[in-house]
Amino acid sequence: MLMCREATELMSLKQDKILTLREKMALRLHLSMCRDCRHCARQFDLLHNISDHHPASRLSSRKTLDD
Amino acid sequence: MPHSATFAAAHFTQLRPRLVAFARLQLRDATAAEDAVQETLLTAFEKSATFEGRSEFETWVFGILKYKILDQLRQQRRQGTWQPLGLGLDEDTLDRLFQQDGHWQSAARPSHWGEPEQVLENQRFWQVFDACLIALPESIARVFTLRELMGLSTTEICKEIGITETNCWVILHRARLRLRECLDHGWLN
Numbered sequence: 431m432l433m434c435r436e437a438t439e440l441m442s443l444k445q446d447k448i449l450t451l452r453e454k455m456a457l458r459l460h461l462s463m464c465r466d467c468r469h470c471a472r473q474f475d476l477l478h479n480i481s482d483h484h485p486a487s488r489l490s491s492r493k494t495l496d497d
Numbered sequence: 498m499p500h501s502a503t504f505a506a507a508h509f510t511q512l513r514p515r516l517v518a519f520a521r522l523q524l525r526d527a528t529a530a531e532d533a534v535q536e537t538l539l540t541a542f543e544k545s546a547t548f549e550g551r552s553e554f555e556t557w558v559f560g561i562l563k564y565k566i567l568d569q570l571r572q573q574r575r576q577g578t579w580q581p582l583g584l585g586l587d588e589d590t591l592d593r594l595f596q597q598d599g600h601w602q603s604a605a606r607p608s609h610w611g612e613p614e615q616v617l618e619n620q621r622f623w624q625v626f627d628a629c630l631i632a633l634p635e636s637i638a639r640v641f642t643l644r645e646l647m648g649l650s651t652t653e654i655c656k657e658i659g660i661t662e663t664n665c666w667v668i669l670h671r672a673r674l675r676l677r678e679c680l681d682h683g684w685l686n
Contacts, residue, residue: 433599435591442670446644446651469607473677476613480626481646483617486519487559 432460434467441471445478508554509538516562522630523566523642529573533565540565563647567657570639574658587637587671594674608681622684629679633672640665641672 432440440449440457449457461468481487516537520530541558594605601607610616630638643649643657651665660668 433595434601435595435599438674439670442673443666445673446666446669466601466606469609470677472613473607473610473680474673476610476616477673477676478645479613479617481648484519484626484646485620485623486515486522487646 432456434460434464437461437464437467438470438474441467441474445474506542508551509542512555512558513538516558519559519646520562520566522627523639523646524569524573525631525635525638526573529569533562533569536565536568537562566647570657587634587668590671590675594678605678607677610680622680625680625684626676629676629683632679633675637668637672637675640668641676644669 437457437460440453443449443453444457461471513534516534517530520533521527524530524533537558540561594602596602616622630642633641639658640654640660643654644651649657651662651669654660654665655662
């Protein structure tokens with residue numbers, strides 16, 4: 431059985447490479463049972479999408495960061 | 498029609514603070530960031546490319562900046578200013594977040610952040626994000642920004658800073674855990 435700690439490793443790895451089928455199934459099973467990890471998984475997904483949305487690099491953004 | 502040098506000049510002033518902010522997040526050194534931006538602007542200015550519009554122009558300039566940032570990083574490595582050594586396993590973070598049996602520590606359990614679209618539009622979120630990124634240990638932050646802000650693959654990062662891909666995955670895992678923890682505390686509360 432996958433525990434939360436190992437589940438977060440797979441959630442992270444998923445952002446950088448394609449998981450094996452076995453890893454995918456293990457993660458999916460864990461997430462189906464663990465709400466804390468579902469939150470964490472969504473947050474890792476969000477952190478993976480920051481480059482498109484960061485105010486500094488976002489296209490045609492008028493917002494600037496404080497210097 | 499907006500094009501060439503006139504168009505570029507008109508937008509440099511406006512774009513500059515954002516370029517500097519972006520470079521600083523990655524170089525963590527005000528002078529190095531200024532240098533990278535200065536070189537970017539010179540390169541951009543010299544090449545009188547034609548642009549359909551502003552977003553195309555910005556994509557192009559940020560593309561140049563990314564190359565310049567990588568140049569700076571390589572230079573820092575050569576000069577020994579930054580060594581990708583000491584990239585430990587950061588077991589402390591794991592011990593803080595997880596119990597012995599692998600469950601979340603009750604104080605470290607992730608909260609719900611709401612809809613991603615709304616989060617990403619939230620200015621306060623970005624202020625906390627930048628603060629959290631700066632608060633990360635430098636070696637971890639470097640790998641994270643190369644991956645998530647510069648868009649390099651882990652294979653490219655290995656080549657760039659001379660670590661193994663496995664090490665790279667481990668570092669990214671710790672970086673993401675630390676960032677989400679920091680955002681949980683700093684943004685939601």
